[in-house]
Every structure is written in structure tokens, then in C-alpha cells.
Amino acid sequence: MAECLVGLGGACARLNTTPAPRQPLHARRQWARATRDAIATGAMRGKRTQQATAPPEDAPDLTLGSEAFEGEEWQPPGERPVDDFLGLEDEEEEEEDGPGATWVTFEQEQQAIAQLDAAEAAAAAKPRSKAVHYSPAAEEEEEAGSGRSGKRLPAEVRCFDTARIFVKGGDGGRGCVAFRREKFVPRGGPSGGNGGNGGSVYLEADPTLNSLMAFRRQVHFRADPGVPGQGSDMHGANAKDTIIPVPPGTMVRDRSAGDEAPPLFELLRPGDRVLVAAGGRGGRGNLSFKSARNTAPALAEFGEKGVEGWMDLELKLVADVGIIGIPNAGKSTLLSVVSAAKPKIANYPFTTLVPNLGVCNLDFRTTVFADVPGLLEGAHAGVGLGHQFLRHCQRCRVLVHVVDGTSPDPMGDYRAIRQELELFNPDLAAKPQVIAYNKVDVPDSSDYWEDVREALAAEGVPPESCFAISAVSGRGVTELVRAVRTVLDALPAEPEPEREQQTAAPPPVALPGRRDSHAKIGEFSVESDLSGPRVWYIKGAAIERFAQMTDWGYYEAARRFQRVLVAGGIDSALQAQGVMDGDTVVIGDLEFDYSSDKSEAGMYDRWFKERKAAGIVGRGQARWPHATG
Ligand SMILES: Nc1nc2c(ncn2[C@@H]2O[C@H](COP(=O)(O)OP(=O)(O)OP(=O)(O)O)[C@@H](O)[C@H]2O)c(=O)[nH]1
Numbered sequence: 001m002a003e004c005l006v007g008l009g010g011a012c013a014r015l016n017t018t019p020a021p022r023q024p025l026h027a028r029r030q031w032a033r034a035t036r037d038a039i040a041t042g043a044m045r046g047k048r049t050q051q052a053t054a055p056p057e058d059a060p061d062l063t064l065g066s067e068a069f070e071g072e073e074w075q076p077p078g079e080r081p082v083d084d085f086l087g088l089e090d091e092e093e094e095e096e097d098g099p100g101a102t103w104v105t106f107e108q109e110q111q112a113i114a115q116l117d118a119a120e121a122a123a124a125a126k127p128r129s130k131a132v133h134y135s136p137a138a139e140e141e142e143e144a145g146s147g148r149s150g151k152r153l154p155a156e157v158r159c160f161d162t163a164r165i166f167v168k169g170g171d172g173g174r175g176c177v178a179f180r181r182e183k184f185v186p187r188g189g190p191s192g193g194n195g196g197n198g199g200s201v202y203l204e205a206d207p208t209l210n211s212l213m214a215f216r217r218q219v220h221f222r223a224d225p226g227v228p229g230q231g232s233d234m235h236g237a238n239a240k241d242t243i244i245p246v247p248p249g250t251m252v253r254d255r256s257a258g259d260e261a262p263p264l265f266e267l268l269r270p271g272d273r274v275l276v277a278a279g280g281r282g283g284r285g286n287l288s289f290k291s292a293r294n295t296a297p298a299l300a301e302f303g304e305k306g307v308e309g310w311m312d313l314e315l316k317l318v319a320d321v322g323i324i325g326i327p328n329a330g331k332s333t334l335l336s337v338v339s340a341a342k343p344k345i346a347n348y349p350f351t352t353l354v355p356n357l358g359v360c361n362l363d364f365r366t367t368v369f370a371d372v373p374g375l376l377e378g379a380h381a382g383v384g385l386g387h388q389f390l391r392h393c394q395r396c397r398v399l400v401h402v403v404d405g406t407s408p409d410p411m412g413d414y415r416a417i418r419q420e421l422e423l424f425n426p427d428l429a430a431k432p433q434v435i436a437y438n439k440v441d442v443p444d445s446s447d448y449w450e451d452v453r454e455a456l457a458a459e460g461v462p463p464e465s466c467f468a469i470s471a472v473s474g475r476g477v478t479e480l481v482r483a484v485r486t487v488l489d490a491l492p493a494e495p496e497p498e499r500e501q502q503t504a505a506p507p508p509v510a511l512p513g514r515r516d517s518h519a520k521i522g523e524f525s526v527e528s529d530l531s532g533p534r535v536w537y538i539k540g541a542a543i544e545r546f547a548q549m550t551d552w553g554y555y556e557a558a559r560r561f562q563r564v565l566v567a568g569g570i571d572s573a574l575q576a577q578g579v580m581d582g583d584t585v586v587i588g589d590l591e592f593d594y595s596s597d598k599s600e601a602g603m604y605d606r607w608f609k610e611r612k613a614a615g616i617v618g619r620g621q622a623r624w625p626h627a628t629g
């Protein structure tokens with residue numbers, strides 16, 4: 001064990017210089033920082049220039065083995081005064097730099113600090129995962145922090161009946177250029193297969209769902225791309241479609257069409273399915289381009305890009321009967337009694353935050369009940385939870401109005417709710433209704449029932465539509481359901497649930513999620529911007545798709561594109577409007593310089609230069625004319 005004597009003024013300390021066990025990284029970092037700070041503040045001026053300071057008279061004897069030394073505990077370097085631990089070491093080094101000493105010079109120390117700093121900076125600059133994980137707690141915290149929680153509805157409510165999703169159809173797989181190469185088969189001919197079609201995204205009405213809550217967790221839906229074609233005549237497989245389940249009663253709006261646009265679709269019946277984003281067609285391989293004139297084509301197409309866009313979803317539940325009433329009236333209790341649904345029931349207002357559905361089976365007849373959150377007077381102005389849940393009653397054919405028998409003023413409650421219905425939508429108020437005077441098991445409320453019945457009759461409610469029930473004990477509930485069923489049966493038969501509005505495009509004609517596959521190349525428009533650098537914009541579904549699918553890596557593909565411009569009338573339209581050589585022409589994402597030179601040599605020359613300038617990886621042969629030989 002190497003030892004050295006350290007002279008520190010008058011006091012002597014004998015220290016062990018055997019390298020200490022390596023400290024953990026954080027301790028070493030702390031030490032490095034403390035050293036740097038000490039240097040910055042002038043507490044330390046390098047190992048060899050440090051001046052020893054005389055210790056105070058009452059300094060403890062730190063001689064190895066002395067009482068004070070034994071009692072001293074190790075402290076993290078950062079928590080010790082820098083002078084203490086650095087000063088000692090300085091003197092030690094000055095006195096004896098024996099063979100076992102492990103001192104570092106000031107420069108080495110600086111280097112170590114710089115290295116640690118660099119490592120820390122690199123760790124901080126390291127890109128973090130972009131995945132955003134949903135956490136309800138975090139969301140609530142964020143809301144509380146933003147100070148909006150008081151004004152906005154609870155997150156659960158907000159996400160219940162509206163959602164915004166992004167859908168993207170899968171891109172088509174690219175076509176392949178390949179030639180059959182086999183022993184004893186000279187000039188085997190083209191054998192590149194087509195790419196597979198990309199998957200499409202559909203929405204499907206799923207009867208097991210009754211909210212759009214699932215879209216809080218997933219917003220982006222992308223279908224798989226098609227598999228690329230391969231040699232030996234192998235076509236790529238078509239990708240599977242993505243089906244997004246939504247509750248029946250969901251309306252779909254195209255976000256890009258604006259808020260006022262009518263809905264694109266309404267999924268009403270379980271199993272209804274609509275296409276919201278079509279997948280792209282697979283690109284053709286060179287096998288498909290084989291013809292009598294060109295028996296060895298060296299070109300293939302890219303796959304078509306899938307349709308993409310944001311969709312707004314809005315839910316209006318589909319139920320036969322809507323249960324409405326003031327908060328705490330017993331609506332959820334009634335639903336739990338007439339059906340197998342298990343909504344939350346508790347003795348405080350606004351227990352129910354989102355509507356619940358329940359299926360009632362009575363006398364071999366099935367009726368769907370919807371229990372909506374409680375309403376208050378002034379709900380139309382946002383009091384309570386507002387009246388937005390009433391939209392779910394718009395598709396109901398009958399309303400059950402639950403009146404709380406234990407309320408101080410049941411008739412007042414009844415009138416307030418009727419007024420809210422009128423204010424929300426007079427059509428809703430005009431729907432047939434059945435009154436359920438609840439909680440008659442409580443003596444006070446049963447005493448008051450006759451008065452309420454009379455008051456209701458005075459308001460024009462027929463006595464056969466009024467029922468005194470006790471949802472908790474089930475008293476009167478069967479009669480109530482039978483009466484509801486009778487009213488339902490008396491209504492004109494409705495094979496289809498009422499559609500809210502005429503949808504923008506009835507399904508089979510033109511689905512907005514599908515690209516217009518019947519568009520013709522000749523259907524285009526030309527716009528120009530000649531103020532600065534001369535630019536011409538060609539707009540047309542077919543020509544834009546054609547430009548996107550052209551693989552510029554092949555000369556034959558570029559030549560084909562050029563021919564199509566001429567044959568489709570785009571070239572002559574540009575010339576008629578005064579296009580000049582060198583002008584920029586933009587078609588979709590494609591941009592190129594116009595040239596009136598249509599000769600094969602000129603075309604090849606331009607293609608070769610542009611390909612090189614754009615850094616496109618060469619595919620096919622660069623020899624010209626290669627396909628004719
Ligand atoms: N005594 C008695 N209590 C009842 C009856 N029906 C419901 N309750 C009680 O009333 C309270 C409220 O019941 P809920 O079914 O949650 O009322 P709600 O109308 O759904 O209330 P919100 O969802 O908050 O609008 C609960 O404590 C029930 O036990 C009844 O017939 N008799």
C-alpha cells in the first residue's frame with residue numbers, strides 16, 4: 001500500500017493514495033462540476049499553483065488512525081467545501097508524487113470535464129420517442145393547469161359523442177421491371193408483376209358500442225400498403241382493409257368540407273359500412289406494358305397513393321325510447337330495471353354523464369331505451385351539463401319523462417323540462433311522451449300523486465299516459481313499458497330510423513373516400529402565374545394521378561408521360577396560352593421545365609440530365625434507344 005505524507009501548514013495528514021473504488025457516474029459528475037465551479041470562482045487555480053492555507057488552531061488531527069480521522073464519514077464531493085477536499089490533495093501531490101500516485105493535471109481535469117459536458121449535451125439532444133401515450137390523469141392535470149376545467153365539460157363527456165379521426169387508405173404497391181432469364185430461353189421477355197392494391201378504410205356500425213370514447217385513444221387509422229410486384233410474373237398481394245367500428249347512429253363529415261357541410265354518411269343499422277378512404281391501385285409491372293410493338297418494355301408504375309383526410313364523427317344514438325328528466329329523478333334506475341343495462345346509480349345529481357342504452361324484452365317484443373343525463377331549467381344556456389344530450393333523443397320515437405316524486409315541486413320540474421325541449425327543438429317536444437311519476441314508495445310522494453295527475457291533465461296530458469312508478473321496487477314499471485310499447489305500435493311503421501338530414505352523397509353513386517376512377521386525362525384546367533418566374537399549374541384528377549404514378553427512373557416511363565401530355569391535349573392547351581421554353585409546369589407534386597423539343601434525342605437528353613440533377617437512382621438502361629434493340 002503506497003502512502004504519502006501531505007504537509008498542510010503545520011498539521012500533517014497521512015493519506016492512503018491507493019486508487020479508491022470507482023464512484024458511480026453521478027458522483028463523478030458532481031465532483032467534476034464542483035471542480036469547474038471552484039475554478040470559476042477562483043477557489044482553485046490548478047493543482048500546482050494552489051497555495052496551502054494555514055489551518056485554524058482547533059483543526060482536528062487527521063492523522064491516519066487518529067480519533068478524528070476515524071470518525072470522519074465519507075461525504076459526496078459536491079456537498080463538501082471545495083477547498084477542503086481539493087486543498088488537501090494539492091499539497092499531497094506537491095509533497096510526494098510517488099509511483100502509486102494517481103493525480104491528474106489541471107489540463108487532464110479540464111478535458112474530463114469537457115468530455116462529461118459533451119456526454120450530457122449528447123444525452124439531452126438525443127431524439128426522444130414521439131409516441132404520445134394517453135393518460136387520463138395527465139389530461140386532467142393539464143386541464144387543471146390551464147384553468148379551463150371549470151368552464152369545459154368533463155373530458156369523458158366531451159369525447160362521448162364527437163370525435164375527429166384521420167384516415168388514410170394504403171398506397172398501392174409498385175410494379176416491377178424484370179425479364180425472364182433462364183437457360184435455353186433467350187430473350188425470355190418481360191416478367192415484372194403488378195403491385196397489390198392498398199387497403200381501404202371503412203367505418204362499420206357495431207351494435208355493441210354506444211359511444212365514440214374509443215377515439216380518445218386512437219385517432220389515426222392507416223390501412224396497409226399493397227405488396228410490390230416481383231419478377232417471375234409475381235403480382236403483389238392486395239392489403240387487408242381496415243374496419244373501424246363505430247356505434248350505430250354515427251354521422252360522418254368530411255373535415256375539409258367545412259363545419260356547415262351536410263354529413264357524408266349516417267350509419268344507422270348495425271352492419272352498415274361505408275368507405276371513408278380508398279386504398280391506392282397497385283402500379284403495373286413491365287409485364288402489363290408488353291405489346292406487339294414493344295415486346296420488352298423497361299418501365300413500371302409506382303402504386304397510387306391512398307386517399308387521406310380528417311373526418312368528424314358525431315353520434316346520435318338510435319333508440320326507440322328516450323328517458324328524460326331532471327337530475328336524480330331515477331332515470332338510470334328505471335333503465336336498469338327495464339333492461340339488463342347496469343348504469344351508474346347514485347343519490348346525487350349528474351351521476352350519468354354520458355347516455356346509456358338498454359334493451360328491454362317484454363311480451364316477446366324488444367325495445368331499446370336510452371337514458372340521457374339530467375336536464376335543468378336553463379340547460380339551453382349551458383346550465384348543468386347543457387342540453388346537448390337531447391340530440392340523442394332526436395332519433396327516439398317516444399320519450400319517457402321521469403318526474404321525481406320526492407321533489408319539492410314536481411310540476412315545476414315537469415314544466416321546466418318541457419320548456420327546455422321546446423327551446424332545443426320543437427319537433428322533439430312534439431314527440432309522443434309517457435310520464436313516469438317516480439319514487440311513489442316514499443309516502444310523501446304517493447300522497448302528492450293525485451294532485452300531480454290532475455295538474456298534468458290540466459296541462460293536456462291524457463291520464464292514460466301518466467304512471468306512478470317506483471323504479472327501485474319495480475312497482476308500475478311493467479305497465480309503463482306496456483304503455484310505451486302501445487304508443488310505439490300506434491306510430492306509423494318506420495322501416496328505417498329517421499335520417500337527420502339528406503346525406504351529401506348517397507352511397508353507391510360516388511363515395512367521397514374513393515378517387516374518381518372514371519376521370520379522363522383530357523379533363524383538366526390550366527392556371528398560370530406569370531408575375532414572377534413563369535409557372536403553369538395543370539389541375540385534373542387523372543393527369544395528377546398519372547404524374548404521381550410515373551416512375552421517372554425509367555426513360556420509357558418519361559417518354560410515355562410526354563406522349564400522354566401531347567395526346568391528352570395538355571401540350572396544345574399550354575401552347576395556346578403562350579407557354580415558353582424553360583417555363584415551369586406543375587402537375588400535382590410534379591414540377592418540370594417545359595420544352596417544345598419533342599424529338600426522341602432531345603427528350604432523352606432532358607430526362608438524363610434531370611434524373612441526374614434530381615439524384616434519382618437509375619433504373620432501366622441508360623443506353624438510348626435501349627428498348628428497340
Ligand atoms: N325511494 C326511491 N328511490 C329511488 C327510486 N328510483 C331511484 N331512486 C334513487 O334516486 C337516486 C338517483 O337515482 P338515479 O337513477 O341515479 O337518478 P338519475 O335520474 O339517473 O340521476 P342522474 O343520472 O344524476 O341524472 C338513487 O339514490 C336511487 O336509489 C325509487 O323509485 N324510489
Ligand SMILES: [Mg+2]
Binds near residue numbers: 333343344
Ligand atoms: Mg343517471
